[in-house]
Amino acid sequence: MSEEGRHAEGGVKYEEKEEEEEEVDNTTPGGSTAGEPPEDDREPGSDGQEVGSGGRSASDRESESEASDAEQLQEAQEAEHAEDVQVTEAGADTDLPNDNAKTHKELQETENAGSSTATVKVALVPEGHVMTVAFPIGLSIQELKRHLASELRVPAEVLQLSLDGRVVEEQQSLMELGVRPHSSTRMEMNSTDPSFHPLRPLRLLEQDSMPDVITVQVQTGEGLLKQVVVEMERPRQQKAFLGGYRHRLTGVEYHHAPTQTPAKKRPDRGVEVFSRSTQLAKTQAQQCPVDASTQMTGIGCYVSCMNDKLVTPGKYVTADEYQESRLRAVMCLQSHVRRWLATQRVDQLRRERARRLVWLEMNERRRIEEKEEQLRDRRRRWRNPQTREDFNLMYQALEKWRREEEQQINASLTGTERRAALCSLLDQETKLIAAIGRYRIAFQSNNYDKMIKSFLDKTAAPYQWRAADGRLIQMxxxxxxxxxxxxxxxxxxxxxxxSQEQRLRALMAVKDTVKEHECQLTQDIIDLIDREVDLMARRFKAENLEGLRRRICTLFLQFIKLPEFNPEVAKVLKVPQSPSQLKNNLLLCHSCHRYLRSTDFDVSATGQKSSRCRHCAQLDNIGRTRDDFSCYKNILRRLRAEELQLNKEAKIPFILQVEDMKYLVDTIWASRSALNKDSDLDNLVFLRWDRLRDWSPWNCILLSKQETSAHLKVEDIHKTYGTPFICQVEYKHSRGRQHFSQIPVIAELLNS
Structure with missing residues (x-):
């Protein structure tokens, strides 16, 4: 390739030695090639011989040359127009006064000079390479550093420029350093961190000898020439060979070169826009993969038939036969597919059956474990009763045992033997009642200290309430x-x-506290304290002082319970101290004929208080019915918890009491499940009959725990249950509505 072709392609911006600025005169617009042959050397018509496989015709080349000439002519006209505008502005300034015109002209010249460019040659120290760049003299050295850093691919902070042996400040411009427009200057540049950021050229001189900056003379008007400094941009990749021409006389090659401006890259939209599949639904090659030929024996040509094969025609298949064979094949395929589908379905059913059996076994195991846990809990309550419900459970078990024994005696014995057996049964029952009574007395004595401690904690508890933000405030x-x-x-x-010292200290503190109040009770406490102190001084044993110490505790507890000495005890005492409250809050018990507070009587759902106090009702239950209400309490407690989750505004479950729940379970639902007739009260729960409405005695059903999950999945009751069963449930609902409509609060809810 000739020297002119290399110049057209461009090169790297580095020179091994300093070169003078190269000037290229291009007075004719449209000279886009690196070198043009003289007009005399060209032959008309086909004088230009095209080289390369991608050559074009002469008419195409002429049209491209004309287009290139038109573009450059348009650029020259725009430059000329800009100069005319400047000249017009300069002429308009002459109309101003002399001083103002002069000042305006100087400012304009300064601005034009700041936008002019100069050739800056930067020598890399210590490599000695020289970089040439056209740079506006009005910009600062910092901008020049950034430009050079982007070319060398190093940080701008490590670059240091010097002019005539002194470091140049970053705020100064080339104009301030004395660089004139369209002139050249030489500067030195080194790296402050040569170990990590050395200054190396990206391309060496031997790779490209193209200068970095050229000065081009452009014809701008009528015989006017303007010098333009052009900086050569180095290609980032090797340019493709696009063909060209070779001069017939001189042998110089001229290559087609693309423009140096890179094409604008289209943004990636994330989808494939140009695809062959959008135009072709199916691609199939039509060319045979192997070329083949046939040859037959003829005149002057013999072809051996040793490898020939005899081909006999087969049976002709009609269209109906072909369709029948296809039908049989389809039927065979369908049979295998249906067999596979049936196998898959059977396997699925088998797996579902196995899962259901496991689920049923797990539920049965859980039911047995719950039943055993209930029995263990019941036995524990029998052996060690701790609450009133535990004693009621013992009396219920006693009554159940008595009835079974009585039925057995009546069925097997008669006459004198029957009466003797009944008397023996009565003696055994009396002994068992006495044993339960002893358990009760021991339980009360053991819980006496707990009751006293709970009483004192209530009197000493601070006042508490919730703030608006939910915090608990104590006062x-x-x-x-x-x-x-x-x-x-x-x-x-x-x-x-x-120890004796601690006991004496506690007694002295009690004596000082009660000494503040003078009464018979405080005097008795002081006398007993003095007596114990005297006996302790005589070294009496602690066992002998146990009765005296118990008397001191009892009297001091009485002192604490008096509102005169402890005002906070008034809110805990059962008997109010005010006579007006005592008169309005007392009721007569018809069994024990005592006047007691209203809190000692049970309240039914109808709002009427019982004529017997709780103590008399408990004694009557122990002596007569011996019922255990713990099962009904559990049913009511579970019902309230479930309804509170479904509807926080539910009212009826919280209005009903344990006695009302006992009536609903025993009388209306006969103490058994509506579906499987299970009579275990510990296994029965109440649910909504219609789950879209709130629970009430006329919208409920009594089921076992195993049946609850199935009933909760029912969408339509009339489609799931039979008509006879629905009629039975609705009859029980009508009985519950008739009974509980007597309660005023429930009657209002029923009417609403």
């Missing part, structure tokens, strides 16, 4: 502080295993 008053001090004193004197 201590002088009365609560007094109650807390008395509680601590009672705890100190009620301890048995303490």
């Amino acid at each position: 201590e008053t002088p009365q609560t502080i007094r109650a807390k001090q008395l509680r601590d004193l009672y705890d100190d004197i009620s301890r048995l295993t303490v």
Whole structure:
């Protein structure tokens, strides 16, 4: 390739030695090639011989040359127009006064000079390579550093420029350093961190000898020439060979070169826009993969028939036969597919059956475990009763045993033997009742200390309430502080295993506290304390002082329970201290004929209080019916919890009491499940009959725990259950509505 062709392609911006600025005169617009032959050397018509496989015709080349000439002519006209505008502005400035015109002209010249460019040759130290760049003299050295850093691919902070041996500041411009427009200057550049960021050229001189900057003379008007500094841009990749021409006389090759401006890259939209599949639904090659030929024996040509094969025609298949064979093949395929589908379905049913059997076994195991846990809990309550319900359970078991024995005696014995057996049964029942009574007395004595501690904690508890933000606020008053001090004193004197010094200290504290109030009770407490102190001084044993210490604790507890000495105890005492409250809040018990507070009587759902107090009702239950209400309490508690989750505004489950639930279970639903007739009360629960409405005695059903999950999945009751069963449930609903409509609150809900 000739020197002119290399110049057209461009090269790297580095020179091994400093070269003078190269000037290329291009007075004729449209000279886009690296070198043009003289017009005399060209032959008309076909003088230009095209080289390369991609050559074009002469008419195409002429049209491209004309287009290129038109573009350059348009650029020259725009430059000329810009100069005319500047000249017009300069002429308009002459109309101003002399000083103003002069000042305006100087400012305009300064601005034009700042936008002019100069050739800057930068020598890389210590490599010695020279970079040439056309740079506006009005910009700062910092901008020049950034430009050079992008070319060398190093940070701009490590670059240091110097002019005539002194470092140049970044804020200064080339104009301030004395560089004139369209002139050249030489500067040196080194790296402040040569170990990590050395200055190396990207392309060496031997790779490309194209200069970095050229000066081109452009014809702008009528005989006017303008020098334009052009900076050569280096290609980022090897340019493709596009063909060209070779001069017939000189032998110089001229290559087609693309423009140096890179094409605008289209943004990637994430989808394939140009695809062959959008135009071709099916691609199939039509050319045979192997070329073949045939030859037959003829005149002057012999072809051997040693490898020939005899081909006989087969049976002709009609269209109906072909369709029948296809039908048989389709039927065979369908039979195998249907067999496979049937096998898959059978396997699925088998797996579902196995899962259901496992589920049923697990539920049965859980039901047995729950039943065993209930029996263990019941036996534990029989052996060690702790609550009133535990004793009721013992009496219920006693009554059940008595009835079974009585039925057996009546069925097997008669006459004198029957009466003797009944008397023996009565004696056994009496002994069992006495044993249960002893358990009850022992339980009350064991819980006496717990009751006293709970009573004192209630009197010393601070006032509490919830703030608007949900925080719990506690407030201590002088009365609560007094109650807390008395509680601590009672705890100190009620301890048995303490040393003699601690006991004396506690007694002195109690004596100082009661000494503040003069009455017979405080005098008795002081006398007993002095007696114990005297006996302790005589070294009496602690076992001999146990009765005296119990008397001191009892009297001091009486002192604490008096509102005169402990005001906070008034809110805990059962008997109010105000006579007006005592008169309005007392009721007569018709069994024991005592006047008691209203809180000692049970309240039914109808709002009427019972004529017997709780103590008499409990004694009557122990002596007569011996019922256990714990099962009904559990049913009511579970019903309230479930309804509270479904509807927080539910009212009826919280209005009904344990006695009402007992009537609903025993009388209306006969103490058994509506479906499987299970009579175990511990396994029965109440659910909604129609799950879209709130629970009520006329919208409920009694089922076992195993049936609840199936009933909750019912969407339409009339499609799931039979008509006879629905009629039975609705009859029980009508009985519940008739009974509980007597309660005023429930009647209002029923009418609404």
